[in-house]
Amino acid sequence: MQKKQFLTPADIALELNISTSTVLRKIHAQEIPAIVVSDRIYRIPAAAFELYKAGRLKSAQPAPLGRPRPRPRIGEGENKPVAAGVAALRRA
């Protein structure tokens, strides 16, 4: 059987042998990472649940400072907006 990529709170509850409401409390407490699809719908990546079970979830730490470097060009390679006049010339 193919392994599921995402789990529901009910799936987690079954596996941990706890109630779904306990799972939801853990999600709200950010103990179990979940994708919040809507106020009532949560999706837990199976990989996230594996990290939770293994005790390998990370708490946020300040990112380290890197070395000085040239500023990267954001948006490189993308079609840029063309001025209306230029666009008309191109079409002509």
Place this chain on the structure above:
Amino acid sequence: MATIPELRGYLGDLSAILWNFGAVSPTPTLDPYDDGSYGFEFSVLLPGSAAPKPAMIKMMETWEPARAGQYTQVEYEYDFVEYPLDRRRAFHRHDEEDFLREFGVAVHEHCEEVLKKPACDHYMGLPIDGYEAIQRFTILWGQPGPLGCSALRCMK
């Protein structure tokens, strides 16, 4: 506006959120750039199907000095390329003068129901931050069905 310690905290948050979803990436760094600005640039691979390649999220931001010890965000590029489902969603802020002049907006979005075959070059968007970008990408991640590009407003 944010200080360097706040930016380090923000980037650490983004990195931890993605790690905790099972994403694979080296620890990102907040880099000083040669023009006095700061920024970051990193990509993560998401777990799941790796055919033809794993889904990828790329996060880039640049912050310029504003006043003593404070920086203001001037550019971002949040990209989600879901190779297994052959599609892309992105939120961008760059070349602001060009976009303001042509469309009257500072930011734009990309949406490709079929990768590299966009129905429109630039869609209208609203400014977002890294947290919201991750939220919006992960809602789409692994979910079959259209991204909903046709519901967006095309600016060309």
